Amino acid sequence: MRNKVFSSFDEAVADIPDGACIGMDSWAIAATPQNLIAALKRKGVKDLTVVTHCFIPMIFGEDKSTMPSVLLPQMKKLITPVVGIAHLGGTAFVEEYVEKGLEVEQTTIGTMSSRLYAGAARLGGIYNPVGVGTVVEEGKEKRVIDGKEYILEKPIRLDYAFVSAHKADRLGNTVYKGVFRGDGPVMAMAADFTIVEVDELVEIGEIDAEHVITAGIFVDRIVEIPEDGLATARKLRELIDELHSIEPARKLMFG
Amino acid sequence: MRNKVFSSFDEAVADIPDGACIGMDSWAIAATPQNLIAALKRKGVKDLTVVTHCFIPMIFGEDKSTMPSVLLPQMKKLITPVVGIAHLGGTAFVEEYVEKGLEVEQTTIGTMSSRLYAGAARLGGIYNPVGVGTVVEEGKEKRVIDGKEYILEKPIRLDYAFVSAHKADRLGNTVYKGVFRGDGPVMAMAADFTIVEVDELVEIGEIDAEHVITAGIFVDRIVEIPEDGLATARKLRELIDELHSIEPARKLMFG
């Protein structure tokens, strides 16, 4: 059996070169492959293109929670539907980087997912109905098909996907938990190399064939998150308790 | 709770009009919504467009196994990657219908799946790399994108999807079994109305949220296959025994 299991995050990202295009799902703290991102920061590669759902400033210190924006100094381009959130100062945190040349490509969430599917299926482009008549269409080709307007959107292909998942077996068959699934599955399909960080590495046969979400063929490297890693159950619990103690966060996140 | 459970197949297809476009997955006997197809035949609507993976002649009597080709006299158009198979006389069985006006649109399997996804996501078209330089490109627009040739393929949207599944709860959350999954999930997404026939209707909560393959929002009607229905475990078992007793079938289907 070809070995896909790596014992450290640093080792798992060791071959990523400058200029790589990396998909890393993130819905704020949820669904974020925090350990892989932290390893990529340590590695210090530059000119990265980052594809993610949610690009917001670091809320906590890197020891508590590492999000894609920790890579800002290493980035050349950002593709995302969400840059900043209003109650954390909006887009101010990226503006100094934009002035220094960071390119920001905003896309709708659904369009980004469709473009990732298009990348995975090796399509050359898709005629997308969302964004017609808005800023999204600026600079893009439009076309009327059967009486409706569409925007030609390009596929997104990734050199690497960083995926945050729940369990994987040694063949790479992967399952997620709750909303951590996100765009992990389609990013794994759209990438040349997929690296998955998991809560638990399990034996072959423990994951029922019917329950596999990302099949092993799409997974190249697996790292089990150690007890002192990021995004462990304990760390996530501590973040909830901390957010609960902050009045605006409590108001936003609790019913 | 809005009721989605129908007590008969005839009732579940009662509103399907002449001219409807219906997706019904079929990989020969596997993954075929046999009971819904039989009901549609009884209903006798005409000018149907049928979208299916595998369109082959009826191997057994309708009481044993009903496949999409039983609808041939009711069809105006067929979209499929597979018309006939060599050892069952190739495409001869459709030719009399083609002479009488049946339109046959052949597409590759992967292209059909991508077109169904495009229909579901409401894309206007996709630039598809498969089939360039072959008969598939005839009459279609081609385009070079980033140095590669693509064919513009149209989305497939369905008025109705007939889906063969394993279990569904009353909300329509559906799971499949083995290769019966097929294009059921994407057809359910690409259809205005989805009708699912299941081996077993289960209570809400019996299907784990993580294991749902087709979410209830995509399922409008559910019919549990009765003991005397088609495609029951017993009927499928009998078909295997019969095929095993036929020399060429045994040679083809057993290792």
Next chain:
Amino acid sequence: MKQRLDRNGIAKRAAKELKDGDYVNLGLGIPNHCADYADEGVIFHTENGAMGYGPLVSPDEPEKADFHYHDAIGRFWVPAPGMSVFDVVTSFVMIRSGRMIVILGALEVSEKGDIANWSTGGAHGGTIGGAMDLSFGSKRVIVTMEHNTKEGKPRIVKECTYPLTRKECVDLVVTDLAVIKVTPEGLLLREVAPGWTVEEVQALTGPKLIIAPDLKEIGL
């Protein structure tokens, strides 16, 4: 007594549009509160990947919160029987394929049903998110918002001044002053807040309103 509805009142009125078995996505702000008033049997969707989730976690029970179970804006809920989770590709096919009702907040809605809700303009004044998808594919778009800006200007306008989210998609607008249906003939005023006259509402609205023959007071 003449008064504007509060945010909960707007949400309560909008929630009356939702029926047992409807699949519904609620936008940030007032729309979120609709869940508190909706009929049993309404099924809520969150675009980060869940359908049919359970009640929100109350601030008194933070131990029930789990980052694996929250909605698109980060509100924790608990799983419920009949729930499903899925990837974002599937989630947005749900949104785009016309099977869902969405209730959105807005900065402005135009006479023709255009909606602007993602950006206040400026170089980095907003973020696109999923609003364009939500307003595109849904079988019905309902907007909840305050009728006027803090400065008292109309949010219901001839033409949107903020960057558009989508053209001609809004079906119904529920504000603190009125319930207005977008029709091919123009904006149809169907309900007004208690104590308000048609003339007063019109004065606070950009385009000319058509008055419904069965105009009534907003019922909660």
Next chain:
Amino acid sequence: MKQRLDRNGIAKRAAKELKDGDYVNLGLGIPNHCADYADEGVIFHTENGAMGYGPLVSPDEPEKADFHYHDAIGRFWVPAPGMSVFDVVTSFVMIRSGRMIVILGALEVSEKGDIANWSTGGAHGGTIGGAMDLSFGSKRVIVTMEHNTKEGKPRIVKECTYPLTRKECVDLVVTDLAVIKVTPEGLLLREVAPGWTVEEVQALTGPKLIIAPDLKEIGL
């Protein structure tokens, strides 16, 4: 002793190209037999929606057969630990996204690596199926076929005469007479069947072959 390889021999030679951890889809006919000879650890895919399935059901144990578990051409197998099942959309993303090796049968292969394998021509002489997808996206396309037609004509030709499946995609051709690599310079003859000379193989082949400096006998 001069002889052509039989179908199992061709399959056995082609199977030597497969290594532990490779993901492989086998076409109808000779390719199917490759599974019998492949290294342990080679993972087989069937396009109707399964990866890593177990052994084929033998004709002596029909009770093990189940319509839920068969490959794209209807051969029954048994589930195995580590298997996954999936829909056809996902199955063809696997095929198209360059992670798989495919072994296909063919009617003809051209000098440039064009393949014709889906139709013998005529109005309804063939069916498209998944061959165009399989030959498109795979990281490596290997063809197994008989070197000549029943009439003795070459199947390795300057230009395909049958309807094309895909242009310029074949990497290696394994026949009952030879192993030939498609290179930018032309067809490179690497191995010949026991007892056959280069000249004899060339006489049964359409285009001019380049002879590999390390030409050897086909090893099984």
